[in-house]
Amino acid sequence: MGIEKRLIDDTNIARGVEHATPERITKVIRDVLKGEVGARVKIYEETCMRCGACAKACHFSLSHADDPSYTPVAKLDKTIFKMIRTKGKLTADQIREMAQIAYTECNMCRRCIHYCPVGVDIAYLISLVRRICNKLDITPAFIQDTANSHSGTFNQMWMREDEWIDSLFWQEEEARDEFPGIRIPVDKEGADFMYSVIAPEPKFRTQLIYQAAAIFHQAGCDWTMPSQPGWDNSDMCMFTGNYEIMGRLKRAHFELAQKLRVKRIVMGECGHAFRSIYDQGNRWLTWKDSPVPVIHSIEFFWELINEGKIKITHQYQDPVTIHDPCNTVRGRGLADKLRDVVHFLCANVVEMIPNREHNFCCSAGGGVINCGPPFKSVRLEGNRVKAEQLRNTGVHTVVAPCHNCHGGLEDIISHYKLGMHTKFLGDIIYELMEKPEV
Amino acid sequence: MNALYNFAVGPLAWVAFTICIGGTIWRLWSLGRLARERDASALAYMNWKDAITSFVRWTLPFSTCGWRENPLLTVANFVLHVGVLLSVLFYSAHNVMWDYNFGISLPSLPDGFMDAVTIATILACLILAWRRIAVSASSHVTRRADWFSLLLVTGVMVTGFASTHGVGSEDFMALLHVLFGEVILVCLPFTRLSHAFLIPFTRAYMGSESISVRRTCDW
Numbered sequence: 001m002g003i004e005k006r007l008i009d010d011t012n013i014a015r016g017v018e019h020a021t022p023e024r025i026t027k028v029i030r031d032v033l034k035g036e037v038g039a040r041v042k043i044y045e046e047t048c049m050r051c052g053a054c055a056k057a058c059h060f061s062l063s064h065a066d067d068p069s070y071t072p073v074a075k076l077d078k079t080i081f082k083m084i085r086t087k088g089k090l091t092a093d094q095i096r097e098m099a100q101i102a103y104t105e106c107n108m109c110r111r112c113i114h115y116c117p118v119g120v121d122i123a124y125l126i127s128l129v130r131r132i133c134n135k136l137d138i139t140p141a142f143i144q145d146t147a148n149s150h151s152g153t154f155n156q157m158w159m160r161e162d163e164w165i166d167s168l169f170w171q172e173e174e175a176r177d178e179f180p181g182i183r184i185p186v187d188k189e190g191a192d193f194m195y196s197v198i199a200p201e202p203k204f205r206t207q208l209i210y211q212a213a214a215i216f217h218q219a220g221c222d223w224t225m226p227s228q229p230g231w232d233n234s235d236m237c238m239f240t241g242n243y244e245i246m247g248r249l250k251r252a253h254f255e256l257a258q259k260l261r262v263k264r265i266v267m268g269e270c271g272h273a274f275r276s277i278y279d280q281g282n283r284w285l286t287w288k289d290s291p292v293p294v295i296h297s298i299e300f301f302w303e304l305i306n307e308g309k310i311k312i313t314h315q316y317q318d319p320v321t322i323h324d325p326c327n328t329v330r331g332r333g334l335a336d337k338l339r340d341v342v343h344f345l346c347a348n349v350v351e352m353i354p355n356r357e358h359n360f361c362c363s364a365g366g367g368v369i370n371c372g373p374p375f376k377s378v379r380l381e382g383n384r385v386k387a388e389q390l391r392n393t394g395v396h397t398v399v400a401p402c403h404n405c406h407g408g409l410e411d412i413i414s415h416y417k418l419g420m421h422t423k424f425l426g427d428i429i430y431e432l433m434e435k436p437e438v
Numbered sequence: 439m440n441a442l443y444n445f446a447v448g449p450l451a452w453v454a455f456t457i458c459i460g461g462t463i464w465r466l467w468s469l470g471r472l473a474r475e476r477d478a479s480a481l482a483y484m485n486w487k488d489a490i491t492s493f494v495r496w497t498l499p500f501s502t503c504g505w506r507e508n509p510l511l512t513v514a515n516f517v518l519h520v521g522v523l524l525s526v527l528f529y530s531a532h533n534v535m536w537d538y539n540f541g542i543s544l545p546s547l548p549d550g551f552m553d554a555v556t557i558a559t560i561l562a563c564l565i566l567a568w569r570r571i572a573v574s575a576s577s578h579v580t581r582r583a584d585w586f587s588l589l590l591v592t593g594v595m596v597t598g599f600a601s602t603h604g605v606g607s608e609d610f611m612a613l614l615h616v617l618f619g620e621v622i623l624v625c626l627p628f629t630r631l632s633h634a635f636l637i638p639f640t641r642a643y644m645g646s647e648s649i650s651v652r653r654t655c656d657w
């Protein structure tokens with residue numbers, strides 16, 4: 001029991017630990033606690049009553065019912081509260097333990113806010129732990145690599161500018177067989193909206209760009225995709241704790257939209273990217289709201305459906321269940337709109353329980369899946385409750401409008417042999433929508 | 439004993455109340471200043487409507503996930519806090535004291551009822567103590583500070599009950615009761631007991647953030 005008993009080797013964490021002297025650790029912790037944060041952290045540490053009510057919230061603690069070290073309060077007690085208690089006098093090995101807890105055993109999904117009588121913002125505190133670990137270079141290698149990519153290229157996948165543009169042209173060309181006259185308008189100034197995606201889309205889920213283009217084309221949208229760095233709306237730096245780069249990424253994204261003079265930004269089916277513009281990135285930049293209006297695909301599809309612009313030939317007949325992503329539903333209240341869209345598309349919808357803002361996380365979010373193969377078992381063993389929740393629906397199709405959720409759910413489905421598969425809203429709309437006869 | 443009691447309810451009480459009120463004002467002022475300096479990104483979203491909504495919701499037993507799924511904690515928590523409030527404000531002996539010292543008092547509830555409230559509150563303290571030992575999610579993270587605040591509240595209730603029901607020496611129990619009360623007053627601004635005046639702020643923020651920014655709820 002306890003993190004000491006389940007430490008996992010990671011090359012980057014090991015390298016960071018080697019260089020973290022006690023003096024440096026104390027300095028970094030004090031700098032962050034005294035220079036970057038203030039009353040909130042102090043009050044949370046003081047008023048957390050250690051009642052353990054949050055144990056019922058967290059999929060990690062529910063999946064490890066006999067091990068209290070997985071409860072949200074235990075994770076705080078072992079990390080940020082310990083940093084405060086000890087005034088930063090910690091060893092590199094202790095920081096290593098904290099890093100594993102903060103990066104791989106908490107998805108920052110915020111389900112615990114529904115359980116804490118005090119109102120402690122646990123995800124905020126965990127992100128603070130990550131910030132400190134990252135400043136000490138003690139961050140899992142795989143997610144650190146995505147952050148490095150963000151720093152070097154402004155996208156998460158080390159994509160070169162020409163590769164990105166080529167991917168768009170390639171998808172446009174592919175789609176022309178099916179939709180004569182279709183365009184993926186690149187850098188079209190003054191369009192109604194700029195469509196932004198995360199870099200894994202051009203890298204290995206390119207069909208999603210195809211599908212989005214098909215949907216927008218059939219709906220008669222006036223849209224564009226940017227060619228310049230800033231096109232990737234993802235933000236792994238938000239999850240590593242490198243807020244300087246997080247801020248730059250968000251700024252670049254919005255400045256691109258402003259340069260193109262679009263009326264608004266529509267984000268693809270990704271949760272964390274959405275979080276980065278309404279929660280963390282904007283605050284780092286001291287923006288209370290976005291400088292350009294942004295909506296998520298869930299809401300955009302909802303608009304298109306309500307305006308009668310998406311026409312389907314038939315409804316999806318196999319029963320489906322809805323997975324509510326943390327960052328769009330618990331984080332931005334899109335539960336009703338998501339249901340409206342799914343019920344429009346599908347004839348038979350079985351709700352999973354709990355659902356909406358009380359849904360269990362996929363355990364991939366918060367950058368946990370991005371910590372890579374070394375930590376895969378952490379999120380799989382840590383989300384047995386999700387497997388049970390999925391199994392209890394008795395359906396074979398899970399609608400999950402979020403990339404991380406897809407990755408996480410597919411892994412859970414395979415690990416627990418649930419015999420299910422996941423779909424994006426775009427997958428179903430594309431499958432069902434009216435297409436031209438060619 | 440009498441002189442000691444008079445000292446406890448006289449100068450000592452003034453010191454305790456001064457530290458409690460002064461300490462609370464100082465803590466709120468200094469935390470408020472710190473929040474304005476460093477937590478602007480949180481303060482920016484705070485608003486009264488959402489704060490009150492969240493506060494009301496969490497003030498009703500079993501109306502949130504946290505309360506519903508932790509029934510024993512919920513019952514013990516509400517009995518404890520309501521019991522303490524009723525005892526302080528509406529117990530006849532306390533009102534006599536308020537009246538004697540300040541010429542003001544609130545209406546008193548019947549002594550028999552208040553006895554039941556006191557016993558229920560003591561039981562609630564015992565349940566919470568049991569949780570801190572037996573429920574691993576709580577015992578795993580319980581520290582001395584948590585025991586200390588629970589011990590003070592249990593102590594003040596037990597000695598209060600004992601002093602009026604002939605358990606042990608009445609004078610000694612009354613003295614202990616007063617001393618427990620005064621230690622609570624002195625500790626309130628600086629220990630875990632500060633949740634009494636800090637929780638309204640944590641709830642206000644979480645309510646505002648959840649309802650206005652996250653467009654959902656915090657229950």
